[in-house]
Amino acid sequence: MTSPELCVGAVAVADGQLLMVRRGRGPGSGRWSVPGGRVESGETIRQAVVREVAEETGLQVRCGDLLGWAERIGPRHHFVILDFLVTVSDGRSPVAGDDAAEVGWFPLPSVSQLALVDGLAAFLRDHGVL
Numbered sequence: 001m002t003s004p005e006l007c008v009g010a011v012a013v014a015d016g017q018l019l020m021v022r023r024g025r026g027p028g029s030g031r032w033s034v035p036g037g038r039v040e041s042g043e044t045i046r047q048a049v050v051r052e053v054a055e056e057t058g059l060q061v062r063c064g065d066l067l068g069w070a071e072r073i074g075p076r077h078h079f080v081i082l083d084f085l086v087t088v089s090d091g092r093s094p095v096a097g098d099d100a101a102e103v104g105w106f107p108l109p110s111v112s113q114l115a116l117v118d119g120l121a122a123f124l125r126d127h128g129v130l
Contacts, residue, residue, distance in 0.1 A: 002078055004071075008048045009036035009083035011067050011129060012059075017105040018129065019094065020114070021056050024101035027077050028117040035100070036081065049084050055098040061086040068127045070119060083123070 011034050012019035020032045035056040039048040046063040053061045064085040072079045094103040106114065108130055112121045124130040 002076065004078045004080050006039045006045075007037060007079045007081040008039060008045055008052060009034045009070075009081050010049050010053045010061060010063075010086040011083055011124075012053070012061060012086045012088055013108070013129065014088060014105070017107055018111050018124075019053075019057065019059075019088070020104060020106050020111070021096065021100040022102040023117065024096075024099045026099060027072070027074055027079075030101070030115070031117045032114040033117040033120055034083065035103075036083070037099070045082060046084070049086060053086060056096070056100040057094040057103045058097055059092060059094050060089045062089050067129075068123065070123050072117075072119065083127075 021035050022032050023029050035053045037052045039045060049063045050061055053059055067083045067085050070081045096103040111130055
């Protein structure tokens with residue numbers, strides 16, 4: 001088992017749609033999630049949110065309030081994830097990059113029908129997003 005790693009997630013809702021990425025590698029590969037990843041050394045949590053969204057979607061965001069946190073423990077990972085509300089600050093369409101295999105906006109009612117990473121649907125429901 002590895003030591004816990006600090007991670008961030010970005011919850012972007014616009015026009016009744018949620019920004020989602022399909023993971024291209026690592027835990028959750030092939031499943032849909034919100035953009036996010038590990039906080040790098042020397043980086044603030046909010047900087048990590050903005051960087052991860054840019055790397056995975058090509059979009060610029062403004063980091064807002066903390067929505068909530070989640071902990072995911074698997075055989076080879078232990079992630080403590082702080083999820084923030086973000087506002088997309090440009091009108092461009094998202095483009096998959098970094099470890100995202102696909103990216104897109106999904107209508108909120110259809111999100112729970114996607115193959116989501118474990119615990120995401122419950123997290124989003126518990127925090128009033130879905």
